[in-house]
Amino acid sequence: MSSFDNKVIVITGAAGGIGRVKAKKLADEGAKLTLVDLNLEAVEPVVKDLGLEHDRVLAVQADVSKENQVKAYVDKTLEKFGKMEGFFNNAGVEGITALKDSSS
């Protein structure tokens, strides 16, 4: 039995590269998951790939930078699973900026 067996974990940025790999790993280890992303459509194939029963996974569209939306997915997680034991706070974007010439 894994230490994640029946643990309820929230993963943000779940539709992205790192989020979906982590979701698969935790699902394989028996966790129940709330998958959060700005882009709900992109979460749907992730949910499908996990092959979890409906009572083991919840997909929520939210912007993690908005406090009321964070509260909403926490509330939805507690409502569905009755508990919440871990967060993988992964949502975000890399800060891409133009290279600057610092030679002068």
Ligand SMILES: NC(=O)c1ccc[n+]([C@@H]2O[C@H](COP(=O)([O-])OP(=O)(O)OC[C@H]3O[C@@H](n4cnc5c(N)ncnc54)[C@H](O)[C@@H]3O)[C@@H](O)[C@H]2O)c1
């Ligand atoms: N991939 C890397 O090499 C690398 C390196 C260092 C840090 N990181 C960080 O790790 C995290 C995940 O990286 P990744 O490669 O999976 O990125 P990704 O772009 O593949 O996925 C990020 C996901 O986060 C979602 N997202 C962005 N802003 C959001 C918001 N405000 N609310 C909810 N969801 C939001 C996007 O819709 C996307 O699905 C990012 O924060 C990234 O900055 C990645």
